[in-house]
Amino acid sequence: MSKLSQLYQQVILDHSRKPRNFGELKPCTHSCEGYNPLCGDQITVYLNLDENNIVEEIKFDGIGCTISQASASMMTQILKGKTKEEAEKIFQEFQQMLVSDLDINNQQNSLGKLTIFSGVKEYPSRVKCATLAWHTMNSALQSKNKVSTEI
Amino acid sequence: MQIPMPLKNKLAKALDINSIRLDFPILSQKVNDLPLVYLDNAATTQKPIKVINRITEYLSFQNSTVRRGAYSLSEKSTALFNEARQKVAKFINAKQNSEIVFTKGCTEAINLIANSYGGSVFKPNDEIIITAMEHHANIVPWQLICEKTQAKLKIAPINELGELNLIELEKLINPKTRFLSLCHISNVLGTINPLKKIIDLAHKHKIPVLIDGSQAAPHELIDVQDLDCDFYAFSGHKVYATTGIGVLYGKLKHLEQMPPYQAGGDMIEKVSFEKTTYAAPPSKFEAGTPPIMEVIALGEALDYITNLGLENIKAYEHSLLKYAENQLAKLVPEVTIIGQATEKASLISFVIDSIHPHDIGTILDQEFGVAVRVGHHCAQPLMNILKVPATARASFAFYNTKEEIDILIKGLKRVIEIFKY
Numbered sequence: 161m162s163k164l165s166q167l168y169q170q171v172i173l174d175h176s177r178k179p180r181n182f183g184e185l186k187p188c189t190h191s192c193e194g195y196n197p198l199c200g201d202q203i204t205v206y207l208n209l210d211e212n213n214i215v216e217e218i219k220f221d222g223i224g225c226t227i228s229q230a231s232a233s234m235m236t237q238i239l240k241g242k243t244k245e246e247a248e249k250i251f252q253e254f255q256q257m258l259v260s261d262l263d264i265n266n267q268q269n270s271l272g273k274l275t276i277f278s279g280v281k282e283y284p285s286r287v288k289c290a291t292l293a294w295h296t297m298n299s300a301l302q303s304k305n306k307v308s309t310e311i
Numbered sequence: 312m313q314i315p316m317p318l319k320n321k322l323a324k325a326l327d328i329n330s331i332r333l334d335f336p337i338l339s340q341k342v343n344d345l346p347l348v349y350l351d352n353a354a355t356t357q358k359p360i361k362v363i364n365r366i367t368e369y370l371s372f373q374n375s376t377v378r379r380g381a382y383s384l385s386e387k388s389t390a391l392f393n394e395a396r397q398k399v400a401k402f403i404n405a406k407q408n409s410e411i412v413f414t415k416g417c418t419e420a421i422n423l424i425a426n427s428y429g430g431s432v433f434k435p436n437d438e439i440i441i442t443a444m445e446h447h448a449n450i451v452p453w454q455l456i457c458e459k460t461q462a463k464l465k466i467a468p469i470n471e472l473g474e475l476n477l478i479e480l481e482k483l484i485n486p487k488t489r490f491l492s493l494c495h496i497s498n499v500l501g502t503i504n505p506l507k508k509i510i511d512l513a514h515k516h517k518i519p520v521l522i523d524g525s526q527a528a529p530h531e532l533i534d535v536q537d538l539d540c541d542f543y544a545f546s547g548h549k550v551y552a553t554t555g556i557g558v559l560y561g562k563l564k565h566l567e568q569m570p571p572y573q574a575g576g577d578m579i580e581k582v583s584f585e586k587t588t589y590a591a592p593p594s595k596f597e598a599g600t601p602p603i604m605e606v607i608a609l610g611e612a613l614d615y616i617t618n619l620g621l622e623n624i625k626a627y628e629h630s631l632l633k634y635a636e637n638q639l640a641k642l643v644p645e646v647t648i649i650g651q652a653t654e655k656a657s658l659i660s661f662v663i664d665s666i667h668p669h670d671i672g673t674i675l676d677q678e679f680g681v682a683v684r685v686g687h688h689c690a691q692p693l694m695n696i697l698k699v700p701a702t703a704r705a706s707f708a709f710y711n712t713k714e715e716i717d718i719l720i721k722g723l724k725r726v727i728e729i730f731k732y
């Protein structure tokens with residue numbers, strides 16, 4: 161597979177065309193707005209955590225490129241039903257896959273289908289697109305209201 | 312030395328693009344195994360071999376400080392430095408060399424004026440006018456100085472073609488208006504502003520005008536005396552020279568009045584611990600050891616484009632613009648061109664239905680070797696007015712060709728094929 165088709169795999173294109181769990185979730189227990197000033201991408205992530213800190217519901221809305229929309233869409237799928245701690249752990253691993261040295265083939269991880277984004281590592285300018293939704297979700301869990309990729 | 316004086320009436324000569332391309336080593340490079348198609352000239356331009364060689368020569372045989380060495384090497388360096396200032400003055404037809412201040416770029420030039428001129432002149436409730444099509448570099452310095460002086464920033468609007476609305480601009484002017492700052496050419500819309508009309512209008516009300524000439528210096532014959540602007544700023548790296556050097560032109564009467572912007576060596580006349588008196592312009596605004604190599608390379612770059620002839624460059628680039636517009640028109644309705652001003656420089660911003668500019672940029676680069684700019688182009692307020700989060704932008708220089716535009720179009724067709732649904 162070429163580097164480019166690795167980036168734009170069918171699954172990613174499909175998620176960006178038909179994002180899952182797209183829309184507002186109100187009321188919700190946690191939400192945060194994320195912004196990537198470099199490309200104008202903007203996203204809001206909404207979560208409902210139950211009394212055991214389990215993600216009962218998660219949705220997102222906003223605008224962005226193929227990578228950022230697909231990443232947000234797949235994030236909502238994988239996080240539903242996870243605990244807050246699990247969500248934070250997956251966020252860490254996702255980031256490590258893209259910016260440091262998590263070897264998805266040889267190291268144990270909970271990324272599952274998300275490894276499809278590993279090709280983004282080859283495009284440093286696109287890493288922020290893939291991680292925007294995740295940073296936003298993480299900040300929502302930490303109860304911040306706004307987050308930017310440029311700080 | 313070439314003097315670009317009575318060129319206005321001369322007919323444009325055809326440029327030999329193939330031989331010009333050989334002057335730019337980077338253009339024969341491959342990226343991703345594809346010939347480089349460089350269409351991001353509004354961000355920065357490539358460097359001709361003459362400029363590259365000039366830098367090598369200077370660093371190899373002439374490097375030394377300026378204005379203070381009592382030895383031959385430094386005298387030579389100082390002479391070259393002064394000669395370059397003279398070339399810049401000629402290039403924009405300034406009355407005298409002392410009206411040319413070297414900065415590290417257009418951004419610093421605007422900051423200098425906002426701080427030194429604005430900081431000493433603006434009073435609470437004074438009004439400063441900029442336009443809706445400005446680059447952040449011509450917005451934020453004014454916001455900061457307005458905050459400091461409690462002056463107010465007013466924004467002149469644009470029409471749906473992306474042209475400045477002159478009627479609304481005139482309405483903004485009142486006895487409290489202290490300054491007008493606007494771009495010569497918009498880096499997003501390509502709009503060429505009718506400067507003479509605007510400057511005349513401002514001067515009727517005794518309002519000084521700064522022109523952000525970043526996008527004009529590489530494409531337009533600039534005559535600051537004819538324009539009668541008070542200040543004119545541009546960056547070296549957009550006129551085929553290096554980064555780290557910019558030009559601020561200012562009428563001498565202003566520069567003489569203005570307080571220093573930064574302090575240090577070279578900008579003083581006499582220093583004692585009780586009192587310091589400042590050197591005359593331009594030295595007053597050039598504290599510290601200047602970017603000597605960059606200045607000399609800038610002079611070389613201006614010689615290069617003056618040799619080609621700005622009227623020839625403009626005519627050729629205009630033909631590229633028209634060709635690109637016609638080719639892009641065939642991709643309607645998917646492609647929408649942003650900015651349809653009647654007077655337009657050789658750059659095209661566009662969006663493609665439901666496809667994010669970032670994705671366009673990656674496909675063009677990876678599969679076609681085409682470098683375009685994607686994003687908000689440091690003009691977020693303008694993006695909000697245009698109601699797009701971002702655009703893709705192709706900007707042409709005289710070394711670009713119709714064949715390269717064909718590759719861009721082919722690439723865009725492929726983008727549409729991949730992402731359209």
Ligand SMILES: Cc1ncc(COP(=O)(O)O)c(C=O)c1O
Nearest residue numbers: 416417418446448498523525546
């Ligand atoms: C219209 C305009 N103004 C100002 C600037 C700032 O120039 P520099 O970053 O070289 O200082 C640019 C560069 O992108 C520009 O296009």
